Amino acid sequence: xxxxxxxxxxxxxxxxxxNTLLAWETVSDGxxxxxxxxxxxxxxxxxxxxxxxxxxxxxxRAIQHIEDLRVPDIRLQQSLTTLEKNQRKALxxxxxxxxxxxxxxxxxxxxxxxxxxxxxxQQITPLExxxxxxxxxxxxxxxxxxxxxxxxxxxxxxxxxxVVPTPDNIxxxxxxxxxxxxxxxxxxxxxxAQAVAALAYGTMTIPKVDKIVGPGNIYVATAKSxxxxxxxxxxxxxxxxxxIICDGQTDPDWIAMDLFSQAExxxxxxxxxxxxxxxxxxxxxxxxxxxxxQMPRADIIRTSIxxxxxxxxxxxxxxxxxxxxxxxxxxxxxSVAEPQELVKKxxxxxxxxxxxxxxxxxxxxxxxxxxxxxxxRTARFSSPxxxxxxxxxxxxxxxxxxxxxxxxxxxxxxxxxxxLTAHARSAEYRVLQGMLEGMDK
Amino acid sequence: xxxxxxxxxxxxxxxxxxNTLLAWETVSDGxxxxxxxxxxxxxxxxxxxxxxxxxxxxxxRAIQHIEDLRVPDIRLQQSLTTLEKNQRKALxxxxxxxxxxxxxxxxxxxxxxxxxxxxxxQQITPLExxxxxxxxxxxxxxxxxxxxxxxxxxxxxxxxxxVVPTPDNIxxxxxxxxxxxxxxxxxxxxxxAQAVAALAYGTMTIPKVDKIVGPGNIYVATAKSxxxxxxxxxxxxxxxxxxIICDGQTDPDWIAMDLFSQAExxxxxxxxxxxxxxxxxxxxxxxxxxxxxQMPRADIIRTSIxxxxxxxxxxxxxxxxxxxxxxxxxxxxxSVAEPQELVKKxxxxxxxxxxxxxxxxxxxxxxxxxxxxxxxRTARFSSPxxxxxxxxxxxxxxxxxxxxxxxxxxxxxxxxxxxLTAHARSAEYRVLQGMLEGMDK
Numbered sequence: 001x002x003x004x005x006x007x008x009x010x011x012x013x014x015x016x017x018x019n020t021l022l023a024w025e026t027v028s029d030g031x032x033x034x035x036x037x038x039x040x041x042x043x044x045x046x047x048x049x050x051x052x053x054x055x056x057x058x059x060x061r062a063i064q065h066i067e068d069l070r071v072p073d074i075r076l077q078q079s080l081t082t083l084e085k086n087q088r089k090a091l092x093x094x095x096x097x098x099x100x101x102x103x104x105x106x107x108x109x110x111x112x113x114x115x116x117x118x119x120x121x122q123q124i125t126p127l128e129x130x131x132x133x134x135x136x137x138x139x140x141x142x143x144x145x146x147x148x149x150x151x152x153x154x155x156x157x158x159x160x161x162x163v164v165p166t167p168d169n170i171x172x173x174x175x176x177x178x179x180x181x182x183x184x185x186x187x188x189x190x191x192x193a194q195a196v197a198a199l200a201y202g203t204m205t206i207p208k209v210d211k212i213v214g215p216g217n218i219y220v221a222t223a224k225s226x227x228x229x230x231x232x233x234x235x236x237x238x239x240x241x242x243x244i245i246c247d248g249q250t251d252p253d254w255i256a257m258d259l260f261s262q263a264e265x266x267x268x269x270x271x272x273x274x275x276x277x278x279x280x281x282x283x284x285x286x287x288x289x290x291x292x293x294q295m296p297r298a299d300i301i302r303t304s305i306x307x308x309x310x311x312x313x314x315x316x317x318x319x320x321x322x323x324x325x326x327x328x329x330x331x332x333x334x335s336v337a338e339p340q341e342l343v344k345k346x347x348x349x350x351x352x353x354x355x356x357x358x359x360x361x362x363x364x365x366x367x368x369x370x371x372x373x374x375x376x377r378t379a380r381f382s383s384p385x386x387x388x389x390x391x392x393x394x395x396x397x398x399x400x401x402x403x404x405x406x407x408x409x410x411x412x413x414x415x416x417x418x419x420l421t422a423h424a425r426s427a428e429y430r431v432l433q434g435m436l437e438g439m440d441k
Numbered sequence: 442x443x444x445x446x447x448x449x450x451x452x453x454x455x456x457x458x459x460n461t462l463l464a465w466e467t468v469s470d471g472x473x474x475x476x477x478x479x480x481x482x483x484x485x486x487x488x489x490x491x492x493x494x495x496x497x498x499x500x501x502r503a504i505q506h507i508e509d510l511r512v513p514d515i516r517l518q519q520s521l522t523t524l525e526k527n528q529r530k531a532l533x534x535x536x537x538x539x540x541x542x543x544x545x546x547x548x549x550x551x552x553x554x555x556x557x558x559x560x561x562x563q564q565i566t567p568l569e570x571x572x573x574x575x576x577x578x579x580x581x582x583x584x585x586x587x588x589x590x591x592x593x594x595x596x597x598x599x600x601x602x603x604v605v606p607t608p609d610n611i612x613x614x615x616x617x618x619x620x621x622x623x624x625x626x627x628x629x630x631x632x633x634a635q636a637v638a639a640l641a642y643g644t645m646t647i648p649k650v651d652k653i654v655g656p657g658n659i660y661v662a663t664a665k666s667x668x669x670x671x672x673x674x675x676x677x678x679x680x681x682x683x684x685i686i687c688d689g690q691t692d693p694d695w696i697a698m699d700l701f702s703q704a705e706x707x708x709x710x711x712x713x714x715x716x717x718x719x720x721x722x723x724x725x726x727x728x729x730x731x732x733x734x735q736m737p738r739a740d741i742i743r744t745s746i747x748x749x750x751x752x753x754x755x756x757x758x759x760x761x762x763x764x765x766x767x768x769x770x771x772x773x774x775x776s777v778a779e780p781q782e783l784v785k786k787x788x789x790x791x792x793x794x795x796x797x798x799x800x801x802x803x804x805x806x807x808x809x810x811x812x813x814x815x816x817x818r819t820a821r822f823s824s825p826x827x828x829x830x831x832x833x834x835x836x837x838x839x840x841x842x843x844x845x846x847x848x849x850x851x852x853x854x855x856x857x858x859x860x861l862t863a864h865a866r867s868a869e870y871r872v873l874q875g876m877l878e879g880m881d882k
Contacts, residue, residue, distance in 0.1 A: 232822035260863035357845035369836035381673035395810035398795035
């Protein structure tokens with residue numbers, strides 16, 4: 001029997017119980033920090049030599065030549081051609097849908113001209129070179145390759161470098177096939193903090209990139225946060241979460257399985273169900289108990305559900321939306337009759353899955369939107385990974401003579417107020433001399 | 442006489458000299474880190490009591506009651522009404538232009554419907570509550586209040602909380618007036634790591650915010666990086682920089698003063714001039730020597746120019762653009778005859794100032810675009826502060842029955858490939874049963 005927390009919003013201590021349930025902070029382990037700092041320092045200092053040493057040590061490999069770190073392009077193509085037909089078709093279809101959705105995120109430069117001829121604008125350019133970290137070993141996710149590489153590709157990034165550790169020299173065929181489909185330019189079989197350091201600072205073999213994205217273990221996450229500033233990084237992800245709002249009319253087995261689909265990711269994952277219908281909460285709990293035994297990852301699911309899951313009874317759907325906004329979940333399912341009404345009340349969520357037919361799992365693979373989403377309540381202030389993460393903006397200011405004259409007067413007044421004389425003088429030079437004398441100053 | 446580095450791209454070691462010139466890394470001082478960690482911990486634990494203690498100690502104040510940390514709204518209005526007329530007009534005009542430019546950055550939600558009835562989209566919502574850190578004491582910049590608050594306001598942020606330390610209880614009138622003009626909702630006279638901690642975690646008096654933006658000293662920057670994840674933050678800014686490309690036809694005094702206007706910010710600021718015309722580089726150097734004595738901040742300018750400035754002779758303007766792209770400067774001036782041609786070659790810069798009349802200082806105050814810009818070569822992967830920093834996106838997925846059927850088959854195939862059975866099952870539930878039997882699997 002699964003023991004799962006049951007909360008009720010009518011309880012006086014509900015909000016503090018909810019806070020306790022949601023609490024999650026990364027452990028800042030001094031040993032990890034020092035290890036990662038040393039590895040980064042070493043890779044900056046000794047480059048490829050250090051990279052080969054760490055790879056041989058941590059991934060139990062026997063690399064002799066630097067070139068062996070590169071996965072040959074032909075190997076990527078082979079992965080694709082040898083892939084089971086059905087898998088290849090699924091990957092290609094998923095890529096096509098992800099590409100189509102992300103194309104809508106492309107932003108264009110714009111300019112406008114003021115009456116005096118001054119032009120203002122925003123110039124959009126892609127990042128030049130991006131590194132994608134893909135975990136190796138057991139948790140090898142081809143879908144992550146697509147979700148990280150395709151937005152960069154759509155943005156117009158010139159070169160995408162993928163790194164993936166291959167412990168014991170075992171490569172995941174589907175991961176390499178996904179790289180081929182996504183149009184990754186080069187793949188290196190390296191991982192860990194050493195791969196992050198190589199991408200951030202460059203070695204003779206690995207080119208320095210402008211941004212590193214993609215999930216990894218605590219060493220990878222720590223290394224990413226340390227190289228931030230030298231390169232861009234994506235958000236550091238916490239455990240995966242789902243929050244489901246159900247009116248009680250969806251098949252309880254469906255909802256139970258949706259909760260499981262988060263829980264099976266790892267023991268820290270969080271699955272929460274909100275419903276105004278107490279009997280439905282009971283029914284879902286029964287379904288979970290019936291279905292658990294069929295799950296190959298039952299142990300992970302059990303731990304996750306028991307430690308971090310909850311069934312919460314709410315007064316009504318409006319209150320459910322309020323709780324959801326407080327949680328700001330990574331994945332939010334609105335399994336209700338009128339999701340288009342309920343969604344209007346939602347202000348904070350990474351991705352919103354509307355209606356009884358939209359299983360969260362569809363978004364993980366192939367609906368089109370990205371599956372890299374803000375976790376741990378960060379959807380209050382951040383967004384899914386997207387094309388906008390691989391584009392950047394430059395402001396454009398092109399003053400006409402008249403414009404410089406007018407703006408110069410304002411700038412001079414404010415610069416003097418801030419005690420910045422060179423700023424004031426630099427603006428004044430461009431104020432027409434004759435007019436300057438008539439200025440109200 | 443100013444001694445300023447002179448580089449030439451024809452020099453064999455030019456690129457390594459340039460790298461050395463640009464090198465800048467924040468010092469990660471163990472003492473600062475520990476101090477900030479302690480302050481944050483203390484404010485989380487003891488809230489307002491700790492906040493008052495630190496404020497009294499660090500800002501030499503004698504606060505007895507928590508309420509005295511709040512700057513009354515009436516005080517903000519008084520600042521505005523007592524401000525010198527010309528200054529008020531300049532601030533209001535600047536605010537109007539900044540607002541107009543940033544309104545063009547507003548992003549709208551979008552949706553599209555696929556032939557089978559599935560709806561995909563991106564929902565845009567503003568952040569709810571934002572904290573703005575404004576430095577107090579000597580370096581009090583009203584323009585920064587406008588540049589940080591107005592994009593949040595335009596984005597639709599409901600509540601803007603400003604914190605500004607007031608050492609010895611001295612408030613800067615122009616800063617408070619700028620807060621009134623920008624529509625800041627509440628101002629607290631607190632600063633340092635304690636203010637950042639209060640905004641990130643909330644106290645009985647200070648409300649918890651979703652994001653903290655604005656510049657500060659090393660304690661503030663360290664505190665911001667430590668609370669990142671709990672709240673959003675803007676980029677940690679390095680020293681200010683300008684890179685000017687000039688064809689040699691602009692008045693050398695103008696260019697010298699533009700270089701000074703960066704240099705006067707602080708000793709670490711970086712001012713670089715590129716020109717194909719060696720005689721012009723000499724002329725600018727002469728101008729700098731002549732103008733320096735007139736500058737109240739001559740000592741700061743001298744240190745900055747001598748330690749971090751450079752005059753670089755390039756082959757031609759195309760090569761200048763190449764150097765500029767390598768540097769990815771915060772501010773880039775194209776002081777040339779045809780800036781609209783040269784700008785096409787620019788891929789990386791925070792803000793681009795085109796033509797001889799566009800002094801960089803105009804962008805600092807009133808042209809319209811933001812003056813919070815990526816520094817230290819981060820323009821390779823990041824953007825000016827903007828409305829987009831105060832909006833966030835949620836993906837929308839609303840599958841029709843037919844859509845769930847089609848997508849479910851792809852998702853199931855990929856989930857099985859990744860060994861995630863609950864994902865596969867959750868998708869399969871929504872695949873129509875009759876059709877499921879005919880599936881190619």
